[in-house]
Amino acid sequence: MIRRPSTIPAVVIAVAFATVMAACNGTSNAPVLTDPTAIVTAALTSAESARSVHLELAASGTATVPLPIAGSSGTPIDLTGTTASADVDLAKSAAKVTFSVPAMLGFAGELIAVDGKMYVKTTLTGPQYQETDMSGSVPSPSQAPGLIDNLGDLLLKQGVVLVKGDDVACGSKQCYTVTTDLDPSTVAAYASGSIAGVPIDLSGATVKLTLHVEKDLPNHLAGVTADVTTPSNGSATIDLTFSKWDEPVSITAPPADQIKPAS
Numbered sequence: 573m574i575r576r577p578s579t580i581p582a583v584v585i586a587v588a589f590a591t592v593m594a595a596c597n598g599t600s601n602a603p604v605l606t607d608p609t610a611i612v613t614a615a616l617t618s619a620e621s622a623r624s625v626h627l628e629l630a631a632s633g634t635a636t637v638p639l640p641i642a643g644s645s646g647t648p649i650d651l652t653g654t655t656a657s658a659d660v661d662l663a664k665s666a667a668k669v670t671f672s673v674p675a676m677l678g679f680a681g682e683l684i685a686v687d688g689k690m691y692v693k694t695t696l697t698g699p700q701y702q703e704t705d706m707s708g709s710v711p712s713p714s715q716a717p718g719l720i721d722n723l724g725d726l727l728l729k730q731g732v733v734l735v736k737g738d739d740v741a742c743g744s745k746q747c748y749t750v751t752t753d754l755d756p757s758t759v760a761a762y763a764s765g766s767i768a769g770v771p772i773d774l775s776g777a778t779v780k781l782t783l784h785v786e787k788d789l790p791n792h793l794a795g796v797t798a799d800v801t802t803p804s805n806g807s808a809t810i811d812l813t814f815s816k817w818d819e820p821v822s823i824t825a826p827p828a829d830q831i832k833p834a835s
Contacts (some may be wrong), residue, residue: 614791633808636773758830
Protein backbone atom coordinates (compact mmCIF):
# COMPACT_ATOMS: atom_id res chain seq x y z
CA MET A 573 0.00 0.00 0.00
CA ILE A 574 1.24 3.46 -0.87
CA ARG A 575 1.00 5.93 2.04
CA ARG A 576 -0.07 9.45 1.23
CA PRO A 577 2.36 12.00 2.69
CA SER A 578 1.10 13.69 5.84
CA THR A 579 -0.12 17.26 5.47
CA ILE A 580 0.92 18.16 9.03
CA PRO A 581 4.50 19.20 8.15
CA ALA A 582 3.15 21.56 5.50
CA VAL A 583 0.75 23.15 7.98
CA VAL A 584 3.50 23.52 10.57
CA ILE A 585 5.78 25.16 8.03
CA ALA A 586 3.03 27.56 6.96
CA VAL A 587 2.24 28.55 10.54
CA ALA A 588 5.91 28.97 11.40
CA PHE A 589 6.47 31.12 8.32
CA ALA A 590 3.49 33.32 9.17
CA THR A 591 4.72 33.69 12.75
CA VAL A 592 8.20 34.71 11.65
CA MET A 593 6.80 37.22 9.16
CA ALA A 594 4.54 38.70 11.81
CA ALA A 595 7.46 39.06 14.21
CA CYS A 596 9.61 40.71 11.57
CA ASN A 597 6.84 43.03 10.46
CA GLY A 598 5.80 44.02 13.99
CA THR A 599 2.61 45.67 12.73
CA SER A 600 0.69 42.76 11.22
CA ASN A 601 -1.86 42.90 14.04
CA ALA A 602 -2.85 46.46 13.14
CA PRO A 603 -4.67 47.78 10.08
CA VAL A 604 -2.51 50.03 7.93
CA LEU A 605 -3.63 53.64 8.35
CA THR A 606 -3.21 56.02 5.44
CA ASP A 607 -5.43 58.93 6.47
CA PRO A 608 -3.57 61.40 8.76
CA THR A 609 -6.74 62.26 10.68
CA ALA A 610 -7.31 58.58 11.42
CA ILE A 611 -3.71 58.25 12.62
CA VAL A 612 -4.02 61.24 14.96
CA THR A 613 -7.39 60.03 16.25
CA ALA A 614 -5.99 56.56 16.98
CA ALA A 615 -3.10 58.07 18.95
CA LEU A 616 -5.36 60.37 20.95
CA THR A 617 -7.79 57.54 21.74
CA SER A 618 -4.93 55.36 22.94
CA ALA A 619 -3.49 58.15 25.11
CA GLU A 620 -6.82 59.01 26.70
CA SER A 621 -7.32 55.44 27.92
CA ALA A 622 -3.77 55.00 29.25
CA ARG A 623 -2.95 54.64 32.94
CA SER A 624 0.68 55.80 32.92
CA VAL A 625 3.40 57.19 30.67
CA HIS A 626 7.00 58.39 30.72
CA LEU A 627 7.93 61.67 29.01
CA GLU A 628 11.26 63.14 27.93
CA LEU A 629 11.56 66.76 26.79
CA ALA A 630 14.47 68.44 25.04
CA ALA A 631 14.57 72.03 23.79
CA SER A 632 16.95 74.18 21.77
CA GLY A 633 16.97 77.62 20.16
CA THR A 634 15.81 80.92 21.63
CA ALA A 635 12.45 81.93 23.10
CA THR A 636 10.99 84.62 25.32
CA VAL A 637 10.02 83.14 28.66
CA PRO A 638 7.68 85.11 30.97
CA LEU A 639 9.20 85.75 34.38
CA PRO A 640 7.29 85.83 37.69
CA ILE A 641 8.18 89.50 38.21
CA ALA A 642 5.63 92.30 38.31
CA GLY A 643 5.72 94.28 35.10
CA SER A 644 8.01 91.81 33.35
CA SER A 645 7.04 90.81 29.83
CA GLY A 646 9.69 88.10 29.75
CA THR A 647 13.25 87.84 28.53
CA PRO A 648 14.87 85.97 25.60
CA ILE A 649 16.47 82.76 26.85
CA ASP A 650 18.72 80.26 25.11
CA LEU A 651 16.86 76.97 25.49
CA THR A 652 19.76 74.86 24.24
CA GLY A 653 20.36 71.99 26.62
CA THR A 654 17.01 72.39 28.34
CA THR A 655 15.66 68.99 29.39
CA ALA A 656 12.89 67.50 31.46
CA SER A 657 11.93 63.96 32.40
CA ALA A 658 8.62 62.87 33.89
CA ASP A 659 6.87 59.76 35.12
CA VAL A 660 3.11 60.29 35.13
CA ASP A 661 0.53 58.12 36.87
CA LEU A 662 -2.59 59.07 34.93
CA ALA A 663 -4.86 56.84 37.00
CA LYS A 664 -3.91 58.60 40.26
CA SER A 665 -3.20 62.05 38.80
CA ALA A 666 0.38 61.98 40.09
CA ALA A 667 3.72 62.91 38.54
CA LYS A 668 7.42 63.17 39.26
CA VAL A 669 9.38 65.62 37.11
CA THR A 670 13.03 66.61 36.95
CA PHE A 671 14.15 69.56 34.82
CA SER A 672 17.25 71.54 33.87
CA VAL A 673 17.75 74.87 32.07
CA PRO A 674 21.54 75.32 31.82
CA ALA A 675 21.35 78.76 30.19
CA MET A 676 19.56 80.17 33.29
CA LEU A 677 22.65 79.95 35.49
CA GLY A 678 22.30 76.19 35.70
CA PHE A 679 18.72 76.34 36.97
CA ALA A 680 17.38 72.85 37.73
CA GLY A 681 15.01 71.12 40.05
CA GLU A 682 12.51 68.42 40.86
CA LEU A 683 8.75 68.42 41.25
CA ILE A 684 6.44 65.81 42.73
CA ALA A 685 2.66 66.05 42.44
CA VAL A 686 0.68 63.49 44.43
CA ASP A 687 -2.39 63.30 46.66
CA GLY A 688 -3.43 66.88 45.94
CA LYS A 689 -0.05 68.29 46.97
CA MET A 690 2.87 69.67 44.96
CA TYR A 691 6.46 69.43 46.25
CA VAL A 692 9.12 71.50 44.49
CA LYS A 693 12.82 72.00 45.07
CA THR A 694 15.21 73.91 42.79
CA THR A 695 18.77 75.15 42.71
CA LEU A 696 17.36 78.54 43.80
CA THR A 697 15.30 77.35 46.77
CA GLY A 698 17.69 74.87 48.35
CA PRO A 699 17.75 71.13 49.09
CA GLN A 700 14.33 70.90 50.75
CA TYR A 701 10.98 70.64 48.99
CA GLN A 702 8.42 73.41 49.28
CA GLU A 703 4.89 72.09 49.68
CA THR A 704 1.88 73.60 47.89
CA ASP A 705 -1.78 72.61 48.01
CA MET A 706 -2.96 71.95 44.45
CA SER A 707 -6.63 72.34 45.32
CA GLY A 708 -6.32 76.07 44.62
CA SER A 709 -5.27 77.80 41.44
CA VAL A 710 -1.94 76.00 41.04
CA PRO A 711 -2.08 73.75 37.95
CA SER A 712 -1.00 70.17 38.36
CA PRO A 713 1.76 68.91 36.03
CA SER A 714 0.11 65.49 36.21
CA GLN A 715 -2.81 66.61 34.07
CA ALA A 716 -1.49 64.89 30.95
CA PRO A 717 -5.05 64.03 29.86
CA GLY A 718 -5.68 67.77 29.58
CA LEU A 719 -2.58 68.14 27.45
CA ILE A 720 -3.79 65.34 25.20
CA ASP A 721 -7.26 66.88 24.97
CA ASN A 722 -5.76 70.26 24.02
CA LEU A 723 -3.58 68.60 21.40
CA GLY A 724 -6.65 66.86 19.99
CA ASP A 725 -8.65 70.07 19.93
CA LEU A 726 -5.83 71.75 18.04
CA LEU A 727 -5.06 69.04 15.50
CA LEU A 728 -8.67 68.12 14.73
CA LYS A 729 -9.82 71.74 14.46
CA GLN A 730 -11.56 72.56 11.19
CA GLY A 731 -9.13 74.20 8.84
CA VAL A 732 -5.99 72.56 10.27
CA VAL A 733 -4.38 70.56 7.46
CA LEU A 734 -2.75 67.27 8.48
CA VAL A 735 -0.23 65.65 6.14
CA LYS A 736 1.00 62.05 6.35
CA GLY A 737 4.73 61.73 5.78
CA ASP A 738 7.03 58.74 5.39
CA ASP A 739 7.04 56.06 8.06
CA VAL A 740 10.13 56.19 10.28
CA ALA A 741 11.85 54.13 12.94
CA CYS A 742 11.07 55.20 16.52
CA GLY A 743 13.13 53.13 18.90
CA SER A 744 12.52 49.48 18.18
CA LYS A 745 9.22 50.19 16.43
CA GLN A 746 7.98 51.76 13.21
CA CYS A 747 5.96 54.97 13.37
CA TYR A 748 3.60 56.93 11.18
CA THR A 749 4.54 60.59 10.70
CA VAL A 750 1.93 63.35 10.60
CA THR A 751 2.77 67.05 10.21
CA THR A 752 0.85 70.31 10.25
CA ASP A 753 1.76 74.00 9.95
CA LEU A 754 -0.06 76.34 12.34
CA ASP A 755 -0.47 80.04 11.59
CA PRO A 756 -0.25 82.74 14.33
CA SER A 757 -4.02 82.97 14.79
CA THR A 758 -4.36 79.23 15.39
CA VAL A 759 -1.38 79.22 17.75
CA ALA A 760 -2.80 82.16 19.72
CA ALA A 761 -6.20 80.47 20.06
CA TYR A 762 -5.01 77.05 21.22
CA ALA A 763 -1.45 77.17 22.57
CA SER A 764 -2.35 79.23 25.69
CA GLY A 765 1.18 80.52 26.16
CA SER A 766 2.99 77.20 26.08
CA ILE A 767 4.19 74.52 23.68
CA ALA A 768 4.59 70.99 25.06
CA GLY A 769 4.38 72.44 28.56
CA VAL A 770 7.17 74.99 28.02
CA PRO A 771 5.90 78.52 28.87
CA ILE A 772 7.09 80.81 26.08
CA ASP A 773 5.85 83.98 24.43
CA LEU A 774 4.01 82.86 21.29
CA SER A 775 2.96 86.31 20.05
CA GLY A 776 2.90 86.15 16.25
CA ALA A 777 4.47 82.67 16.27
CA THR A 778 4.11 80.02 13.61
CA VAL A 779 4.52 76.38 14.63
CA LYS A 780 5.24 73.24 12.65
CA LEU A 781 4.10 70.17 14.57
CA THR A 782 5.37 66.68 13.78
CA LEU A 783 3.74 63.66 15.43
CA HIS A 784 5.13 60.14 15.53
CA VAL A 785 2.55 57.41 16.14
CA GLU A 786 3.42 53.74 16.56
CA LYS A 787 2.09 51.60 13.72
CA ASP A 788 1.29 48.59 15.87
CA LEU A 789 -1.73 48.51 18.16
CA PRO A 790 -2.77 50.34 20.21
CA ASN A 791 -1.11 53.09 18.13
CA HIS A 792 0.66 54.81 21.01
CA LEU A 793 1.80 58.39 20.58
CA ALA A 794 5.60 58.15 20.45
CA GLY A 795 6.61 61.77 20.06
CA VAL A 796 5.72 65.37 19.24
CA THR A 797 8.16 67.92 17.81
CA ALA A 798 7.30 71.62 17.73
CA ASP A 799 9.38 73.94 15.54
CA VAL A 800 8.47 77.44 16.72
CA THR A 801 9.30 80.59 14.77
CA THR A 802 8.61 84.03 16.27
CA PRO A 803 8.95 87.44 14.57
CA SER A 804 11.27 88.85 17.25
CA ASN A 805 13.24 85.99 18.83
CA GLY A 806 14.13 83.63 16.02
CA SER A 807 13.25 79.97 16.40
CA ALA A 808 13.15 77.16 18.91
CA THR A 809 12.61 73.41 18.72
CA ILE A 810 10.90 71.38 21.43
CA ASP A 811 10.95 67.57 21.29
CA LEU A 812 8.59 65.57 23.50
CA THR A 813 9.02 61.79 23.57
CA PHE A 814 6.47 59.37 25.06
CA SER A 815 7.31 55.85 26.22
CA LYS A 816 6.47 53.17 28.81
CA TRP A 817 2.74 53.52 28.25
CA ASP A 818 0.78 51.60 30.93
CA GLU A 819 3.91 50.33 32.67
CA PRO A 820 3.82 50.25 36.50
CA VAL A 821 4.90 53.52 38.14
CA SER A 822 5.13 54.46 41.83
CA ILE A 823 5.04 58.12 42.85
CA THR A 824 5.13 59.07 46.54
CA ALA A 825 5.53 62.25 48.55
CA PRO A 826 9.05 63.01 49.80
CA PRO A 827 9.89 62.12 53.43
CA ALA A 828 8.81 64.69 56.01
CA ASP A 829 12.42 65.59 56.90
CA GLN A 830 12.98 66.66 53.28
CA ILE A 831 10.04 69.11 53.27
CA LYS A 832 10.59 72.71 54.35
CA PRO A 833 8.45 73.57 57.39
CA ALA A 834 5.67 76.07 56.73
CA SER A 835 6.64 79.58 57.80
